[in-house]
Amino acid sequence: MTSVFDPELILYTTAIGLITIGLAGVVMSSHLFRMVLALVIAEAGANLMLVLAGYRWDAVAPILTSLSEPAAMVDPVPQALVLTAIVIGVGIQALAVSLLIRIRQRYATLDRKEAAERMDSEIAASMGAARDVSQDAPLGERPLPPIPADQVNMRGGDAP
Amino acid sequence: MGNLTGLLFAGGLGFMLLTLAGGLDFGTPPMLVGSEIQAHAPQQTGAVNIVTSVVLGYRAIDTLGELSILFAAAVSAGLILGRRHTTAGTQTKGGFILYTGGSLLFPLMMTIGFYIIFHGHLTPGGGFQGGVILAAAFFLPLLARPGARLHHKTLSLIEGFAGASFILVGLLAMMEGKAFLQPLLVQDTLGQLISAGTLPLLYLAVGLKVGAELASLLSRLIQTEAPQ
Amino acid sequence: MSDIEVWILLLLALMMLCAAVMVLLVKNHIAAVAAASVVSLGLALLFVIMRAPDVAMTEAAVGVGLSSLILALALRRLGLWKVDSEQVKYILLSHGGENKDG
Amino acid sequence: MNAYLVLTIALPLLGAFLLPILMRSSIAIALWSGPAILIYGCWTIADIWLQGSTQPISIAIGGFAPPLGINLYIDSLALLFAFAVQLLGLIFWPFTLDQDSARRQSLMLLLVAASTGLALSGDLFNLYVFYELAAVATFGLASASGSSAAYVATLRYLILSGIGSVLTLFGIALIYSKTGTLNLAHLAQLAPAQLNDELGLTAFLSILIGIGVKAELFPVNTWVPEIYATASTRLSAFLAGLLSKLALLIILRLLLLIFHQPEAAQVLLILGILGVVSGELAAWRAKELRRMLAFSSIGQLGVMFIAMALPDGAGVLAVLALAIHHLIIKSGLFMLAEDWGGAIQRLRGSAKMAPLGAALFVLFSLSLVGMPPLPGFWAKFTLITELAGQSEPLYLIGLAVFLLATVIEASYLFRVAAILYQDAPRETLDHEIPKNEGLSLVTATLFGAGLIAAAVMIAPVGDSLNTIAVQVQDIDLYISTVNPGGSQ
Numbered sequence: 001m002t003s004v005f006d007p008e009l010i011l012y013t014t015a016i017g018l019i020t021i022g023l024a025g026v027v028m029s030s031h032l033f034r035m036v037l038a039l040v041i042a043e044a045g046a047n048l049m050l051v052l053a054g055y056r057w058d059a060v061a062p063i064l065t066s067l068s069e070p071a072a073m074v075d076p077v078p079q080a081l082v083l084t085a086i087v088i089g090v091g092i093q094a095l096a097v098s099l100l101i102r103i104r105q106r107y108a109t110l111d112r113k114e115a116a117e118r119m120d121s122e123i124a125a126s127m128g129a130a131r132d133v134s135q136d137a138p139l140g141e142r143p144l145p146p147i148p149a150d151q152v153n154m155r156g157g158d159a160p
Numbered sequence: 161m162g163n164l165t166g167l168l169f170a171g172g173l174g175f176m177l178l179t180l181a182g183g184l185d186f187g188t189p190p191m192l193v194g195s196e197i198q199a200h201a202p203q204q205t206g207a208v209n210i211v212t213s214v215v216l217g218y219r220a221i222d223t224l225g226e227l228s229i230l231f232a233a234a235v236s237a238g239l240i241l242g243r244r245h246t247t248a249g250t251q252t253k254g255g256f257i258l259y260t261g262g263s264l265l266f267p268l269m270m271t272i273g274f275y276i277i278f279h280g281h282l283t284p285g286g287g288f289q290g291g292v293i294l295a296a297a298f299f300l301p302l303l304a305r306p307g308a309r310l311h312h313k314t315l316s317l318i319e320g321f322a323g324a325s326f327i328l329v330g331l332l333a334m335m336e337g338k339a340f341l342q343p344l345l346v347q348d349t350l351g352q353l354i355s356a357g358t359l360p361l362l363y364l365a366v367g368l369k370v371g372a373e374l375a376s377l378l379s380r381l382i383q384t385e386a387p388q
Numbered sequence: 389m390s391d392i393e394v395w396i397l398l399l400l401a402l403m404m405l406c407a408a409v410m411v412l413l414v415k416n417h418i419a420a421v422a423a424a425s426v427v428s429l430g431l432a433l434l435f436v437i438m439r440a441p442d443v444a445m446t447e448a449a450v451g452v453g454l455s456s457l458i459l460a461l462a463l464r465r466l467g468l469w470k471v472d473s474e475q476v477k478y479i480l481l482s483h484g485g486e487n488k489d490g
Numbered sequence: 491m492n493a494y495l496v497l498t499i500a501l502p503l504l505g506a507f508l509l510p511i512l513m514r515s516s517i518a519i520a521l522w523s524g525p526a527i528l529i530y531g532c533w534t535i536a537d538i539w540l541q542g543s544t545q546p547i548s549i550a551i552g553g554f555a556p557p558l559g560i561n562l563y564i565d566s567l568a569l570l571f572a573f574a575v576q577l578l579g580l581i582f583w584p585f586t587l588d589q590d591s592a593r594r595q596s597l598m599l600l601l602v603a604a605s606t607g608l609a610l611s612g613d614l615f616n617l618y619v620f621y622e623l624a625a626v627a628t629f630g631l632a633s634a635s636g637s638s639a640a641y642v643a644t645l646r647y648l649i650l651s652g653i654g655s656v657l658t659l660f661g662i663a664l665i666y667s668k669t670g671t672l673n674l675a676h677l678a679q680l681a682p683a684q685l686n687d688e689l690g691l692t693a694f695l696s697i698l699i700g701i702g703v704k705a706e707l708f709p710v711n712t713w714v715p716e717i718y719a720t721a722s723t724r725l726s727a728f729l730a731g732l733l734s735k736l737a738l739l740i741i742l743r744l745l746l747l748i749f750h751q752p753e754a755a756q757v758l759l760i761l762g763i764l765g766v767v768s769g770e771l772a773a774w775r776a777k778e779l780r781r782m783l784a785f786s787s788i789g790q791l792g793v794m795f796i797a798m799a800l801p802d803g804a805g806v807l808a809v810l811a812l813a814i815h816h817l818i819i820k821s822g823l824f825m826l827a828e829d830w831g832g833a834i835q836r837l838r839g840s841a842k843m844a845p846l847g848a849a850l851f852v853l854f855s856l857s858l859v860g861m862p863p864l865p866g867f868w869a870k871f872t873l874i875t876e877l878a879g880q881s882e883p884l885y886l887i888g889l890a891v892f893l894l895a896t897v898i899e900a901s902y903l904f905r906v907a908a909i910l911y912q913d914a915p916r917e918t919l920d921h922e923i924p925k926n927e928g929l930s931l932v933t934a935t936l937f938g939a940g941l942i943a944a945a946v947m948i949a950p951v952g953d954s955l956n957t958i959a960v961q962v963q964d965i966d967l968y969i970s971t972v973n974p975g976g977s978q
Contacts, residue, residue: 007394011434014401016177018408018427019660024170025412026653032645033417033466037424039652040455041408044431046659047447051440053667054189061439062210063284064202073210074439075194076201078666080214081615082443084226085659087288087370088622090450090458091233092652094377095629097462098237099645101381104466106638119642123719126639127778127833180664180692190670193557204554211442218559221499221551225607225619228503229626232600235510236630239593240641276445284441292449299457316510323507327500339553340496374454381461 011052018045032103032110036096043089047082054078205343207281207359215286216359220330220341223362227323227369234319234373241380262304269297277367278360287363291370298375302382315376322369329358329365393437400437404430417468418460425456492538492547495564498531498572499610502579502603506596513592524595525583528602531576535569546961548612548675548972556612557676557974563612565968566958567810571609571739574817575602578732581821581933582724594634601627601728608736612972614665614672617740618658621701624733625651632721643716650713651703658700664693675972678747678965685748694749695757698741705737706791708765715772718784723930726780727824730787735813738791742798742809747965752801759799759884763891765792770898779827779834782902783820789895790816790858796888797873804876807959811869814955818944819854819866822937826851828930834906839914847931848910850938855903857941859896865944868952870896 022042026035054075062076104110107118197218198210205213215223273293280286330341338344344358407426414420428451435444463469505527512520546565550556562568579602584594600623607620625648633644666672668689669680677685685693703710718726745754769789776782794812797805826847830837841848857866877889944951961967 007397010394010397010401011438013178014404014434016174017405019656020170020174020177021405021408021412023173023653023656024167026649027170028167029412033462033468034412034420035649037411037420037459039649039656040424040459041411041427042653042656043659044427044451046656046663047443048431048434049660049663050666051435051438051443053663054191054194055438055440056189056191059439061284061441062198063441064208064210073198075189075191075670076197076210076214077194077219077672078663079211079440079443080219080222081662081666082440083211083215083288083446084219084222084615084619086443086446086450087226088229088619088655090455091230092622092626092648092655093455094381094458095233095236095240095626096645096648096652097381097458098240099629099633099641099648100462101465102240102633102641103638103645106641110466110468115642116646119639119716119720122637122639123716126637127719127781127831177692180689189667192670192676193672194670197558200558209442217552218554219616221560222616222619224500224503225604225616225623228506228600228603229619229623231507232597232623232626232630235593235596236626236633239590239597239630240633285445286442289442289445289449292454296453313514320507320511324504327504327507330500333553334493334496339493339549340500340551342553378457378461381458381465 007057008052008055011048011055015045015049015052018042018048020045030112032100032112032115035112036093036100039096040089040093043085047085047089050078050082050085205359206357209281209283209286211284212281212286212359212363216281216362217343220362223366224326224330224341227326227366230370230373231319231323234377237377237380259304262300265300266297269293269300273297273367273371277363280363281359287366288370290363291367292374294367294371295374295378298371299378302379312376312379315372318368318372319376322365322372326362326365326369329361333358397434397437400430400433404434416470417463418471421456421459421463424459425452428452428455492564493549494534495538495572495610496549496551496562498534498576498606499603501527501530502599502606506599506603509596509599510592517587520592520595521585521587524599525580527599528576528580528583531602531606532573532580535573535576538564539569539573544957544961546967546971555974556972557671557673560611560613560616561673561675561972562610563674563968563972564610565961565971566954567739567962568609570814570958571736572606574732575605575609575736578728578821579605581936582728584722584724590634594631597627597630597634601631601733605733605736608740612674614662614674614677616672618655618662621658621704621737621740622655624736625655625704628725628729628733631725632717635720635722637720639716640720643713643720647713647717650710654700654703654710656700657696661693661696661700664689664696668693671974673972673974674743674747675969676974678969679974681748682750686751690749691751691753694744694751694754697744698754698757701737701740702761703737705734705741706765706788707795708761708768708788708792711765711769711788714788715781715784718780719778723780723824723828726784727821730784730824731817731821734787734791735817738794738798738809738813742806742962745798746803746806746963747968755799755801756884758795759888762792762795762799763888765789765795766891766895767792770895774898774902776902777833777835779830779837779906780824782834782906783823783827786858786899786902787816787820789899790820793873793892793895796892797876799888800876800880800885803963804879805873806963807956808869808873808876810955810959810962811865811872811952815857815865815869815944818937818940819858822850822934822941823854825930825934825937826854834909837906837909838912841911842914844931846935848907850934851910852907853938853941855907857945859900859903863945865941865948865951868948 019042022038022045025038025041029035029038054077056074059072059074062073103115107115109115197214201207201210201213205217207213273290276285276293277287277290333342333344334340404427407423410423411420414423428447432444432447432452435447505523509520512523544566546563548556549562549564551560551562579598584598604620604624604627608617608624611617611620629644629648633640669677669684671677699710706714718730766789769785769792773782773785773789776785794809797808797812857864860867860870877885
């Protein structure tokens with residue numbers, strides 16, 4: 001290696017850094033949307049890690065150019081895995097976003113703690129168990145302001 | 161307080177993982193499976209792009225699983241966001257540039273999308289990348305004309321049949337007495353557009369499915385009502 | 389890997405890490421989404437350098453394009469699409485000043 | 491003939507893709523195509539079972555020999571669980587007909603396909619893909635109830651499971667960069683030389699936490715009470731009964747085949763003990779039946795992790811016995827809980843209204859606690875003898891915790907049983923007392939019948955479990971069956 005820096009070390013540090021930052025972000029952020037963003041970052045780190053697992057310096061991309069003299073290629077398998085992982089990630093992300101939209105509509109908040117408390121009190125209410133539920137918390141279906149009352153019946157499925 | 165412990169924990173974790181770097185030599189992977197695949201891929205699958213031969217040949221069932229995951233995500237999003245949409249009022253009409261650009265770009269993007277899909281076994285790219293571009297091509301008119309709607313019926317038809325044809329190609333191989341998802345019709349035309357047997361068919365199925373799924377996902381997102 | 393590539397690598401890595409930290413710390417949600425797509429973009433460029441053109445294309449299409457689009461749409465639907473009012477005021481005011489001068 | 495086993499994964503996927511289209515053209519065909527696919531799956535697996543070959547086989551998907559391609563590894567254990575997946579998929583099939591039923595049935599088919607893949611697959615990354623598929627299908631089904639709490643619970647579950655999937659990917663990347671292969675048999679070959687260090691341990695821990703999300707492992711099980719309280723009871727039964735066992739099975743396979751470090755077992759032991767303590771105590775405090783069942787399932791899976799941590803595969807038989815026993819009991823209990831929602835105190839007098847349901851509850855409770863003639867006793871006894879034979883203090887702590895947990899379990903289960911048999915308060919009207927009826931009671935009776943059948947035939951059942959356990963532990967058999975690398 002002629003260079004001042006070891007490229008593999010840079011890449012490895014980046015991957016670990018992204019994973020760590022992402023996971024720390026998921027654990028610490030107080031906003032549900034930020035949690036999803038942090039998850040995206042962590043996933044990016046994991047993908048980088050996986051590509052790095054098959055990376056060879058001084059090798060070419062895994063596409064045959066001349067049939068007679070195959071050159072040294074980087075490992076194609078991790079690249080195929082990462083293709084899969086990226087698409088899986090975006091699917092989960094879309095799902096998370098649609099959940100967020102619903103939560104925002106029902107609870108009018110995306111604060112992590114607030115949403116969790118609302119959920120807990122709703123679960124407790126649905127179980128009929130005695131839990132000191134403050135009266136302003138919704139017991140049944142969303143009585144919350146963000147949706148005007150005349151639109152309630154237009155929404156599918158959940159209207160009472 | 162919780163933040164501080166979290167930060168310390170994350171820092172410690174990162175440091176621990178970094179020290180592990182000493183145990184690995186990146187840059188010189190063992191390539192136990194990789195080099196075997198490189199040696200055999202052109203003969204066994206007929207694809208010049210070895211990543212494609214891994215994605216659609218050696219690990220085809222992973223790809224099937226991945227398609228299913230995308231499908232599951234789209235179905236779940238449909239379940240969550242419901243069927244009825246209110247499009248009125250929440251969107252502003254696209255400007256002239258967006259409107260004209262959208263109409264101009266649509267055929268161009270379709271061409272590029274299908275080009276990428278059909279050349280997946282020769283050059284970088286393939287069903288996933290092409291599918292995303294197809295989805296973008298269908299999504300553009302939605303941005304330009306807020307009133308426009310995608311045909312969800314058509315989309316779900318494409319989605320279902322594309323996914324089914326991926327499996328059916330696999331089952332076809334079984335009927336020929338081979339293994340499930342084994343590539344068929346490997347001819348000695350390495351490097352040409354029509355080569356690699358069933359792989360381009362599989363990639364076409366993947367591209368159509370991904371495109372239809374993403375288009376319906378995006379349109380669902382854009383058509384749900386925004387809060388005031 | 390040539391020297392210049394290593395320098396590009398280092399630059400990209402720093403950019404990505406900074407953007408990742410920004411995603412978590414910045415107040416404005418639009419800026420956070422933008423920072424997240426910077427991470428994806430850096431990742432796509434890294435994949436190019438790492439001889440993974442397929443992955444780079446996918447990351448560019450899915451990570452930079454689609455995922456940012458989904459997140460931006462989500463911002464709209466979640467009511468988080470708010471430009472920082474202080475900054476807007478500042479920009480508007482300074483524009484007004486320029487006009488007067490000119 | 492055996493090659494058709496791959497259809498148990500492919501056909502549910504095909505059905506899932508086509509169901510939304512079918513539903514539009516003909517509802518009758520669409521309604522019955524799902525169950526038909528599952529019945530075909532059951533029949534295929536049972537057919538292989540009945541051929542009587544006990545030798546494991548390996549099916550190469552795509553015709554590529556194992557280390558290059560992906561293979562399905564089919565031994566008795568995999569067959570047993572694949573059969574259980576298809577059967578339970580049929581039992582818990584969402585028959586309800588409404589505007590979302592096509593979507594729900596599609597997701598159920600995807601969940602069944604993914605679970606079958608989890609039972610059969612012999613490739614690390616393929617396991618990850620099926621694991622994610624199962625997770626996404628679960629998200630959809632869990633949020634299908636449409637209550638606001640369900641959405642929040644699902645999102646929290648999704649984020650936790652996202653953390654898990656990042657960690658799993660990281661672990662897979664570590665393993666791949668060290669060994670250059672993903673095939674489990676190939677890894678088993680290489681592991682003693684290459685993965686027997688801190689790197690292997692780190693990889694194991696990340697994969698353990700990742701897969702542990704579904705297996706209700708101690709620190710990553712916060713989703714359990716939330717999801718089981720908000721999702722439909724049938725989904726809860728499927729998750730608690732089957733999917734957690736499949737994740738457990740994967741961890742067991744990885745531990746036996748690849749990760750032999752004593753530290754790995756110790757971590758499992760500690761996490762298992764913590765899971766037992768936290769789960770059982772929370773179950774004891776729970777005031778609602780479903781919540782109680784959710785927490786107690788955390789506790790019981792903790793017991794299985796303790797058993798798994800026994801050195802040299804001594805606990806494999808106990809793990810299998812506990813897992814299958816728990817599968818039957820928890821599915822049955824959740825089916826009973828379907829009609830017994832609400833505070834436990836409301837259940838007073840239920841025994842008079844629904845004597846069969848109450849009797850089944852007592853039966854399940856007795857077996858879960860470990861009453862001698864019932865299979866639960868045998869499963870627990872196997873574990874106790876193995877644990878008592880260990881000399882290390884940590885295992886003895888595990889034993890003590892396990893015995894204590896049994897006492898707690900008995901106290902809260904019999905508390906519920908006592909309430910069931912109490913007289914209803916005088917002012918309550920008959921129709922206000924919740925009682926089981928209809929499909930859920932029939933299903934619970936099925937599980938009860940299975941339990942009694944196992945109790946009657948405890949000797950042959952024990953023998954075959956023992957054979958399965960021996961087969962699972964035979965690493966050389968696994969490697970030679972898959973034969974990675976051919977002659978190498």
